[in-house]
Amino acid sequence: MSLITIRPENGRLLVLFPYSPERVAKIKTVPGRIWHQHDKCWSVPDEPGARDRLNELFQEPAPVPKIAAISSSPLQSFMAAMKTRHLSRGTQDAYLAWAKRFLEHAHGPVESLDEKAVGKFLTALAVDRHVSASTQNQALCSLLFLFEHVLGRKLALIEGVTRAKRPERLPVVLSKEEVRRILGQMRGTPKLMATLLYGSGLRLIECCRLRVKDLDWDQNQIVVRSGKGGKDRYTTFPSSLREPLGAHLAEVRVIHQADLAAGLGRVELPDALSLKYPNADKEWGWQWVFPATSHYTDRESGARRRHHLHESVLQRAFKDARVKAHIAKPAGCHTLRHSFATHLMEDGYDIRTIQELLGHNDVSTTMIYTHVLNRGGRGVQSPADRLG
Numbered sequence: 001m002s003l004i005t006i007r008p009e010n011g012r013l014l015v016l017f018p019y020s021p022e023r024v025a026k027i028k029t030v031p032g033r034i035w036h037q038h039d040k041c042w043s044v045p046d047e048p049g050a051r052d053r054l055n056e057l058f059q060e061p062a063p064v065p066k067i068a069a070i071s072s073s074p075l076q077s078f079m080a081a082m083k084t085r086h087l088s089r090g091t092q093d094a095y096l097a098w099a100k101r102f103l104e105h106a107h108g109p110v111e112s113l114d115e116k117a118v119g120k121f122l123t124a125l126a127v128d129r130h131v132s133a134s135t136q137n138q139a140l141c142s143l144l145f146l147f148e149h150v151l152g153r154k155l156a157l158i159e160g161v162t163r164a165k166r167p168e169r170l171p172v173v174l175s176k177e178e179v180r181r182i183l184g185q186m187r188g189t190p191k192l193m194a195t196l197l198y199g200s201g202l203r204l205i206e207c208c209r210l211r212v213k214d215l216d217w218d219q220n221q222i223v224v225r226s227g228k229g230g231k232d233r234y235t236t237f238p239s240s241l242r243e244p245l246g247a248h249l250a251e252v253r254v255i256h257q258a259d260l261a262a263g264l265g266r267v268e269l270p271d272a273l274s275l276k277y278p279n280a281d282k283e284w285g286w287q288w289v290f291p292a293t294s295h296y297t298d299r300e301s302g303a304r305r306r307h308h309l310h311e312s313v314l315q316r317a318f319k320d321a322r323v324k325a326h327i328a329k330p331a332g333c334h335t336l337r338h339s340f341a342t343h344l345m346e347d348g349y350d351i352r353t354i355q356e357l358l359g360h361n362d363v364s365t366t367m368i369y370t371h372v373l374n375r376g377g378r379g380v381q382s383p384a385d386r387l388g
Helices: 021-027 050-057 074-084 089-106 115-127 133-149 176-184 188-200 204-208 239-261 311-324 333-346 351-358 368-374
Strands: 005-009 012-016 034-036 041-045 221-224 233-236 291-297 304-308
Touching (some): 074 133, 176 188, 176 311, 188 233, 188 239, 233 351, 239 291, 333 351
Antiparallel strands (some): 005 012, 012 041, 291 304
């Protein structure tokens, strides 16, 4: 078995080897080397003779054979490419699922896949599976990534594709009274989380992933880390939640202290931060604001950790509360975010401020809430009301 593994990746050679200080010292002698913390591997420029120099440096018994751009397992290369580019875990899962379905649908060698195969797959999604336009576009984005970063070529114009129609829909928005009725049917942690969704305009996953350090009590704001698109932003911290959230964190701290006493108390840290700060995952600031009730074993490190509360817990509690409150609208947790933006607009806040609080890239995305305000016959008397 070779001491090192070499794989080409975007004009560089990824170099993987079992860790030892001596081997690290050797790779550091190579000009242009880069350490990729997220993937825990090194890379060097893919220059003529680079493989031979690496083999000689690590005393390989024989030169490493050239590896084709397409590995024996394209899905493994696909995952490696997504991790190298720091795509979010949700995006990785979605893209991988579409790549699997495409390869199963294509029924041919990976090297023979082309624009025609992609066109047939996307058309089948729209015609046979009746998927929405956003679902079809997500599948296309996955295949664009697959071809460019794994198969080594960009897709040209894809002709003859039946595109799913994108309907013009307005977001479901609850009135302030409806929000009050739903929250009145909720209890405990789910009620606290739902109030944060409405009071701060958070997405569901952003609320679940809040850490203690993200709550700025002095500035009365919440820091949303790695939101949609990997962006950070500030949003408002509802003053009405200071007391109940403080009491909740006091209970969480007791649980954390008990975990520490039992040799636990660790949480997952972003990227390779756990390598730089080995004990940070036990610090209070990094703990989840809404922790899960049990521990899990990390597949890679084998460490016992506590995850944040799963999104489905709040989703189920919100649905039950909506039914009990006799709200017929098809509202979900994300509806609270829509209601946050709409009610701020009703209160006279400017659209740029709302855009920043929501974390939208383009103000045109935020403009949808102006349509919500301008529809529904507000300010218009129905002719039926004037009938005798």
